[in-house]
Amino acid sequence: MAKVVKLEPISREATINTNDNLLSALLDTELHVLKECGGRGLCATCHVYITEGMESLSPISKREQRTLEVITTCNANSRLACQARVMGTGVVVELPSGMYVNAVDDIESLIGRRAEQNILHPLDGRILVEEGKLITRSMITQLQDTQAQAGEYLANTTEA
Incomplete structure (x- = not known):
């Protein structure tokens, strides 16, 4: 039913x-x-x-x-x-407010813009970039690193 x-x-x-x-x-x-x-x-x-x-x-x-x-x-x-x-x-x-970093299609395009909503870490949900904050190149590097780490973690848990 x-x-x-x-x-x-x-x-x-x-x-x-x-x-x-x-x-x-x-x-x-x-x-x-x-x-x-x-x-x-x-x-x-x-x-x-x-x-x-x-x-x-x-x-x-x-x-x-x-x-x-x-x-x-x-x-x-x-x-x-x-x-x-x-x-x-x-x-x-x-639904939690924010968007997970792995939902961002083109991270590079965010440089110089303000985050429209919180950008969240995909494994622990912590806020990586707060809503309204300016997104800098160093933040983009951190976001890309976070995407890579999450991908590695999830690939490793798939194999286990």
Whole structure:
């Protein structure tokens, strides 16, 4: 039976089948949500907050818990959308503000511009560049290094 999931702060609703994960609902609504680890619960790119209906989701697994522990913006309402399966009704999901660095298509084009939103680290969710801050060449180098490190980490976890 299908369940309706509310997405905030964008005031949208998504219909999802029972036992499907929240990530599928986010992707079905054409939101730019990444799944860097392929939905295995190893990265922070699908980190969301559950503002209502935590009891309507599957329990947190050990792998998800380990990943949540390293996300700097994690709180008691945090879940990884790829791991949280919808079992009941009344789920309201709040999307974190910001964009993960690996969602930036052309990092070089950002030089000299102000960040339109926070740019986040893909593995731990920390803010790399704050919204409104000027993006400098040195920041771009750090962002590129972060992309490379995240790619290496995720490639290594795939092999393991």
